[in-house]
Amino acid sequence: MHKTLPLPPLTAIRVFEAVARHGSFTKAATELGMTQAAVSYQIKVLEDRLGAPLFLRRPRQIALTEVGQRLAPAVTQAFEQLSEAYVTARGGAQGTLVISTIATFASNWLARRLGSFQIAHPSLAVRLQTEPHLVDFSREEVDIGIRSGRGDWPGLAAHRLINADFTPMLSPSLAASIGGVKEPADLLGLPLLDPGDPWWAKWFAAANVPAEGLSSRPGASMGAQAYEGNAATAGQGVAILTPAFFAAELADGRLVQPFDLLCNDDHAYWLVYPETRRNSPKISAFRQWILGEIAASSR
DNA sequence: TGCACGAGTTCTAACAAGCA
DNA sequence: TGCTTGTTAGAACTCGTGCA
Numbered sequence: 415m416h417k418t419l420p421l422p423p424l425t426a427i428r429v430f431e432a433v434a435r436h437g438s439f440t441k442a443a444t445e446l447g448m449t450q451a452a453v454s455y456q457i458k459v460l461e462d463r464l465g466a467p468l469f470l471r472r473p474r475q476i477a478l479t480e481v482g483q484r485l486a487p488a489v490t491q492a493f494e495q496l497s498e499a500y501v502t503a504r505g506g507a508q509g510t511l512v513i514s515t516i517a518t519f520a521s522n523w524l525a526r527r528l529g530s531f532q533i534a535h536p537s538l539a540v541r542l543q544t545e546p547h548l549v550d551f552s553r554e555e556v557d558i559g560i561r562s563g564r565g566d567w568p569g570l571a572a573h574r575l576i577n578a579d580f581t582p583m584l585s586p587s588l589a590a591s592i593g594g595v596k597e598p599a600d601l602l603g604l605p606l607l608d609p610g611d612p613w614w615a616k617w618f619a620a621a622n623v624p625a626e627g628l629s630s631r632p633g634a635s636m637g638a639q640a641y642e643g644n645a646a647t648a649g650q651g652v653a654i655l656t657p658a659f660f661a662a663e664l665a666d667g668r669l670v671q672p673f674d675l676l677c678n679d680d681h682a683y684w685l686v687y688p689e690t691r692r693n694s695p696k697i698s699a700f701r702q703w704i705l706g707e708i709a710a711s712s713r
Numbered sequence: 714t715g716c717a718c719g720a721g722t723t724c725t726a727a728c729a730a731g732c733a
Numbered sequence: 734t735g736c737t738t739g740t741t742a743g744a745a746c747t748c749g750t751g752c753a
Contacts, residue, residue, distance in 0.1 A: 425745090440715060452746055454717060459745095471716065 429456035430468060431493055434478060434486040494690040510539045511696045514549040515560035518639040519683060522659035523576070524560070531703045538696055546637070551688045557697055559686045570686045573701065575708050576658045578681040580613045583643070583660060583669045584652040595672040598623045605651035607642045613654045617677045643669070658711075 432442035433453060443453040461467050468482035478486060515524060520542050528540060543549075549559045551570070565572040582601055589595045592603055598621035606614060610629040618625035636642050639655050646653035647668045657676070663669040685704055687697050 438715080439717095450716070455745075458717090476716080 426456045426460040426463075427489055428493075429453050430460055430482075430485070431489045433457060433469070433476070434482065435490070437476065439476065491690045494688075495693075498691070498694050509696065510541055511558065511700055512541045512543065512556045513558045513560065513700075514543045514545055514554070514556045516546065516562065516638070516683075517544040517641075518643075518656075518659055519560050520544045521640045522643065526662070527707055530707075531700065534703065535696075535699055538699065557687065557691070557694070558700055560683060561686060562681050562683050564680060565682065565684050567686060569689055571689050571692055573685040573705060574682050575685055575704065576656070576683045577678055578656055578683060579658070579676040579678050580617060580654050580656055581671055581673060581676050582617065582652050583655045583657075583664070583671050584646055585649040586667060586670050588646075588649045588652070589670060589672065598673060598675070601652050601672075607645055607651040607653040608636060611654060613677070613679075616679060617654060617675070620677050621673070621675055661711075 429442060429446065432445050433439055436442045436445065439453045439457070440450045443450045446453070457468060464481065466481045467479050468485065469476040470479055513524075521544075524542065528542075532538075532540065543556065548561055548567075549556045551559070559570075560575070562578055565574060584595070584601075584604065588604060592600060595601060595604075598618065602623070602625060606628070608614075614628050615625065618628075636645065639653070639659055642653040643655055643660055643663065645651060646655070647663060657664065657671060660669055664671055685701065687694075687701075691697055
């Protein structure tokens with residue numbers, strides 16, 4: 415017959431989870447509304463039960479022991495499941511879905527489609543956060559991230575959404591100002607937006623156009639494709655952009671893509687979330703919706 | 714600055730006794 | 734019999750302090 419060991423006090427496990435996550439007794443105590451001494455006591459209770467230390471006490475810092483490293487992921491996952499079970503018990507995927515995304519994806523892709531998700535899930539409030547850095551799911555209250563990269567983030571589930579292809583785009587009026595853009599080299603006669611962007615050098619190299627000294631050319635660096643796309647639409651210069659983000663501008667003629675040549679540096683835009691939250695109702699709902707939208711837009 | 718530990722305090726559960 | 738009240742022991746906490 416299967417025999418289970420009695421569990422240690424839930425309080426001690428809760429405290430261990432917080433200490434392991436923060437890497438600090440003091441920070442865990444602050445989060446849990448206890449004193450540092452109480453946290454120390456609870457960890458000691460757990461260590462006594464286990465018969466092995468969970469943390470290495472070093473001057474000014476602690477570190478998980480091998481036993482602690484084995485225990486921490488399982489405890490974190492267990493609390494995630496408890497949390498999700500609680501949410502489910504309260505009535506399913508209610509609450510707020512917090513999405514951390516880069517500005518261009520938010521403004522040029524997500525915002526244009528998010529309405530259909532809201533109609534399908536009226537009880538779920540969506541909060542979009544645009545930020546340039548990679549969100550830390552263990553420290554920030556974020557459910558889902560949309561980020562660019564190669565999809566290799568330990569502990570995170572990643573779904574490829576859009577390839578980060580890039581190609582030059584400009585307004586029809588700017589193209590007409592030089593009698594039309596017929597050859598890739600013609601672009602060098604026009605102002606380039608963010609000429610120091612490595613994408614330009616790669617694209618010109620792929621087009622067999624010598625383009626030394628791009629980074630020393632004058633030109634504004636705006637830090638986001640959304641801004642550069644707007645500048646290009648206004649005729650301010652040629653931007654190097656991802657076509658998937660500017661499908662509407664290309665369709666209605668505000669932007670033109672003079673060449674079919676697309677480049678890619680092995681990056682893509684990814685939907686990511688912690689593996690442990692895979693079965694969260696709100697994350698499942700959003701994952702199903704966005705992957706459906708991606709599939710529909712690529713048909 | 715951050716963790717460990719001792720002393721003292723508070724909280725909680727278990728139990729017994731009293732009462733309607 | 735079931736509920737309330739008082740007592741007690743142990744758990745869990747805070748505070749103060751020492752140490753690295």
